[in-house]
Amino acid sequence: MVSFFLQEKTYALTLTPLAMSLEELIPSRHMKTHLYPIMIRTTLVLSTLCVALSIPFFGLVMALIGSLLTMLVSLILPCVCFLSILRDKVTRIQGLLCIFIITIGAVSSVCGTISSVSKIIDKLNQ
DSSP, X not given: OHHHHHHHHHHHHHHHHHHHHHHTTSOGXXXXXXXXXXXXXXXXHHHHHHHHHHSTTHHHHHHHHHHHHHHIIIXXXXXXXXXXXXXXXXXXXXXXXXXXXXXXXXXHHHHHHHHHHHHHHHHHHO
């Protein structure tokens, strides 16, 4: 049950930037009402539902994308950017910690990707 609520919040957080960028395209005189934001968000949710129902193993594809991109964006890229921006000012401990975090992120990404790909292959062979 807790997993469901966590996924529900993650879904809303994922759609919010897209909805906000679409809302910026609407002229400001129309944004006085809440009708347009409600229509945009409803359309996004319904389109996601249609995609999820039309692809037989949508969850597995999303797990694959998540395992590849989440670790890259949340662990690997921040450390790489930190090391590249502060190249000469990084202490030895900071450098080792960044390398450790990059390694953990890469290993986690590889394990998640292998798991997702194997489950997709199993689903295709059924």
